[in-house]
Amino acid sequence: MLAKRIIPCLDVKEGKVVKGINFLGLQEVGDAVELGRRYALDGADELVFLDITATREGRGTFASLVGRIADVINIPFTVGGGIRTLDDASLLLDSGADKITINSAAVYNPDIIGDIASKYGSQFVVVAIDAATGDDGLWHVTTHGGSVRTDKELFSWAREAEERGAGEILFTSMDHDGTRNGYPCGVYAALWDRLGIPVIASGGAGGVEDIAEVLTAGRADAALAASIFHYGNYTVREVKTRLKELEIPVRL
Amino acid sequence: MIAIIDYGMGNLxxxxxxxxxxxxxxxxxxxPSVILSADRVVLPGVGNAGKAVDNLxxxxxxxxxxxxxxPVLGICVGMQVLCLSSEEAPGKEGLGIFDTRVRRFPATSSxxxxxxxWNTLSNMEGKLLNGLPQNPWFYFVHSYYASTCTDTVATCSYAGIMFSAVLRYENFYGTQFHPEKSGDAGEAILKNFLEL
Structure with missing residues (x-):
């Protein structure tokens, strides 16, 4: 049976892993390669490394770190942050990344999804969507760490991204990210039903029950989490053991 | 020395x-001379099976x-091109080493x-799968599958279909999954391949 995936996310700034609360108040928690290796040994199904400073400060990509990660990690990993062009994506592929995730660049230049997917395949392209609820009750797509609200709406944008060649959608609710209050499961289930590609849930896990809920009621194919792993509240193995007890298929 | 065949089908x-x-x-x-003199040959592959055959x-x-x-090991599309044909490339012949055809998964509601x-293997037999736990987990990414046949030495199931996860005919082996991305289990398979 296909397993639900547990994906630790490592937000990287200058080679160090950081995680902020609602993208503010960054705290350093460790070396990216070492943390990634530790998570892989602990049973992580995939890893995501996001160069979180890239978009905000216009930094380039972090190919040399990606190369070092590829040398030691024997599970799939995704990298993102500041990818604006096909060349940026090519460099990360050549450095050893299995997938790239694009967020702001896809919103402002949707053609980049098709450009990358047609060259390297849809399985290489994860479109990340950050969205927050507006006064009108709709989910508005945001960029630049949630600080810019766009005129795109979550569901239509996710569909468009799939049609353009995205292989997976990574959706983060900016209302929930970093709060440890759980995921908006109804929104995830609606997204899963509307898409033909996997949905990865991100942002908001406070405990294993939250993750279990988004993988069942929320129908998500995978859950991405940072805080609950980085700060040692749970190991990846503890999370997966608990999910298995709840009869959710996981790789253990 | 292992020859990894570079034929323009994905990152190695x-x-x-x-x-x-x-x-x-x-x-x-x-x-060709390097491939024919190597101790082991790996045929990787990500992408379209028809293009893979064309490139070869x-x-x-x-x-x-x-x-x-x-010993030859085909991985993913590298395994599929060793089959008779693929629905991804109508009218095109594969290398025909494995006595099976490659079909597309039907999309279902679930x-x-x-x-x-990550998915598990069943019905495992043979040296390539030596020393693995029961129903080991491997990492798959594919829209097409090789039907089970007499060359099938491990199966996997998805979308209600049991398909060939590992194929073997004489010195030819193929895995639908990516051993290079499958953690310790994948490493064990590659190690077994080197020790065949």
């Missing part, structure tokens, strides 16, 4: 890294691969295509 870096971690010597090549033909590698007598992520 993770495979090189995986073999490197096992301390194996390898050469990325499309040179353009490089004059179809008959070269068929004539290799040392199972998305591609089949992507």
């Amino acid at each position: 870096r993770s495979l090189e890294n995986a073999l490197g971690r096992l301390g194996a010597e390898f050469e990325v090549t499309s040179d 033909q353009e490089r004059g590698l179809v008959d070269v691969i068929k004539s290799v007598r040392r 199972d998305k295509v591609p089949h992507m992520g």
